[in-house]
Amino acid sequence: MRQRRPLLVFLLAMLLGGLGAQPGYTTVETTSAKARKFFETGMRLRFNRHFPQALEQFEKALKADSRFVDARINRAGVLAVLGELEAAEAGFEAVLELAPQYDPEVYFDVGLVEWRLRKFDEAALHFQQYLDSPADSERRRASARKFLADARFRAEALRHPVPFEPHNLGPAINTPRDEYLPSLTADGKTLIYTTVVNGQEDFFVSHWKDGRWERGRPLEGINTPMNEGAQTISADGRLLIFTGCNRPTPLGRSRCDLFYSEFRNGKWTPVAFLEGKVNTRAWESQPSLSADGRTLYFASDRPGGRGGSDLWVSQRLPDGTWGEPQNLGDSINTAQGDEQAPFIHPDGQTLYFISDGHPGMGKDDIYFARRRPDGSWGKAQNLGYPINTEFNEGPLFISLDGRIAFFGSDRTDFPGAQGRMDIYYFELPEKARPRPVTYVKARVHDALTGEPLIAEVEFVELGKRQTHAHAQTDEQGTFLVTLPTGANYALNVSREGYFFYSENFALEGYQGREQPFELDIPMQPLPGASGDGETPPPPIVLRNIFFESGSATLLEASLVELQRLLKLLQDNPELRIQINGHTDSVGTDADNQTLSENRARAVYDWLVEHGIAPERLRYKGFGETTPIADNDTEEGRSRNRRTEFQILN
Structure with missing residues (x-):
């Protein structure tokens, strides 16, 4: 164990001593020979990890010289190692009272002890004092900055806990085995999760039926004698992307890569290596597919990241392969920690992930971030205590409506545990919900x-x-x-x-x-x-033709539908159609008849202006005479206000 003594303080003490000033403490150089002997024996014992014996020697040194500051520092340090935290805190505080400028490292050490005692306000104060000191170890200062941020966050989080009531998913899913990493289809009716069978990770699947989850069963066509895990399922349930490790791949046998299978004709296709730029010889894992299937988030320790494991994103290319991944940037990834287990909600704007690099409650905490209007990610926000604790928290999966979060946990204080690790759900706090x-x-x-x-x-x-x-x-x-x-x-x-x-x-x-x-x-x-040229089809409703209220002026939002109708007529030059206008029952019969005719005429005019011959078109207004829904409700009236076309013989 090194004896810490800043050179500047030592020289100043010598200078003051030369001028006749006496400090209020002694050091290893100025203490008595008896105290120094006990101290040196204690240092040897501490270096060899004989902590109780070292403590005894430091106490003997202090009995010989109660102002011996080096003995006080090392006595408090040994007490901390032995877990006597209250005594260690008191010992370090006594050092700071006796010699506040002697060794800045004491501020760091007492901060650590108070951290372990969950005295986060006091710990934050001492970490700040350490950072304000001339201590010049950049590695220790970086650690102090992290502890300071965590201590401040913990103090506030404990004062303002968030609602959290976890519920076990039940014995149909959870067993004495480990179950974790849940993912669901968008309709909430199919659950795929990872379970450990005979020491090996496999996928299980369960379906929601009659208000409950059916008993989970192995996912046929995917599981192998190797491990399968950390999966994402597409919104429609047709594509599964997952992590496989130590498998032969086109890149050779790499650590972990992403693979996929598609659900076709009632079964899963053979597992294939994910094509494109996502997989490398580094570690790629924990994928999350966007709801539209065009964007893939994942964790990787590939070169070019901010820290250890970072979060990356890749876009699906027109040929179906995945493009060059981009790092999610400093607001998500940290230099001092690992970011893992991304989950992009189907709103496309809210990202959840775990990290030990952002200010938090302890080890791996759960965070979320929202996408800014410019496409960048906003500041990562901790989900709060007691969702996050001093333990490692597992990845989340958030329901479509943003209310319910699913996760795996081995927490022993949760009700209804079936095994060592089970799948739970809870209601997400309002501030953390996606759109x-x-x-x-x-x-x-x-x-x-x-x-x-x-x-x-x-x-x-x-x-x-x-x-x-x-x-x-x-x-x-x-x-x-x-x-x-x-x-x-x-x-x-x-x-x-x-x-x-x-x-x-x-x-x-x-x-x-x-x-x-x-x-x-x-x-x-x-x-x-169809081979049936006798019976024309019924009128076809154009649900995306919009007008200003009470007017026949077409809104810009109508262009998407108008252009589709235009293309239909251009691709089928033999077609002749009639544009029909309809209103709801609000207003007089005469006014509604006029309005419906004018709106039909507006669509007719737009098509003529864009090159459709007038002789191929007609228009007609029906007013309120042909409703297709009840006019007593706003929804019904909205459906009755419609534009449609029908085929002319």
Whole structure:
């Protein structure tokens, strides 16, 4: 154990001694020979880790010279090692009272003891005093800065705890084995998690049915004799990306890489190496896929990071591979710690992760950050105590509505534990919730035969006129797409040989939605495509044609739908259509008739202005005479105010 004695203080003491001034303490150079002998014996014993015997020698030294500051410092240090923290704190405080400028390291040491005693306000004071001192060890100063930030955070967090009531997911999921790392599909009906079977990590799956989770079972087609874990499931449940370690890959046998499998025709495809730039010979793990399937977040210790393990993001390229990852930057990643286990919520704006580098309660804490308007990430925010504790906290998965968090934990103080590590859920505090998200789940089929159709699905955010999501229906004609609230969306479903289908989702101003949108989408074949040229299809509603209130002036948000209708007519030059206008029952019959005609005429005029021959078009107003919903509710009136087109023979 080194004897700490700043040279500057020593020279000053010698100078004052030469001038006749006497300090209020003695040192190893100025104490008595008897005290020095006990001290030197104690230092040898301490160096050899014989701490009780060393303590006895330091106390003998102090009995010989009670003002012997070096003996006081080392006595307090040994008491701290022996776990006698209250006595150690008192010993260091006595040193600071006796010789406050003698050794700045004492401020650091007493701060550590008070940290262990959970006296975080006092610890913060002493860490700050250490940083204000001339102590010049940059490594120790960096450690002090981290302890200072953590102590200040802990003191405030303990004074202002957040609500936290964890619930065990129950015996259908949790067993005497370890279960952890839960992930769910957007509809909340499929749960995939990691469990340990015979010392090996495998995936299990459970389905929500009749108000409860079915018993978990092995995920067929994915599990192997090797470990599988740390997975992410796409919103629609069709793509699983996970971590595999020590496997042969195109890059050789690397530490950990990302692999994937797709759910097709009722089973998982053979596991494949994730193509593109994500995998390297470094460690890549803990993926999180965005709800639209175009962005992948993951943890890696690859070169170019800020610290040990950092969080990175990669974009899916048009060819389906993954592009060059970008580091998430200083607001997320720290130089002094590890960041791991990212989870990007389906709102696309809120990121959750664990870190031991940001100010927190102890080891791995859970944090969240929100994306700024410029695309960068805001400051990482700790979820608070008692969600975070002095233990390691596990990764979170947040429900679509942002209310419920799922996580794995080995905490023994949680109720209902089934094994060493179980999966729990709790209600997320308001401040940490993401923007609520709902989803659209639909089945697309031929309107005449009922057969499922593989069709292209596009959602456009109308305010930005940008594609929010693009998907394709599966073999059963189904799709699932998530929609963050706070914006309005246009849905377009298209397939060659069919009229397009449109729907509108007005979510601007929504704070949440208890029920998702579940649709049945019949696609009308184009004339001649079905072999039935006798019966024209019923009118097709254009759900994304909008007008100023009480007016026939088209709003800019209508352009997305108008352009689709224009393209339909351009691609099918034989088509002749009639534009129909309809209103709700508010107002007089005459006014509604006039308004419906003018609105139909506005669409007619727009198409003519954009090159469609007038002889291919007609328009007609129906006023309030042909409702398709109840006019007693705002939702019904909204559906009755519509524009549609029908085929002319």
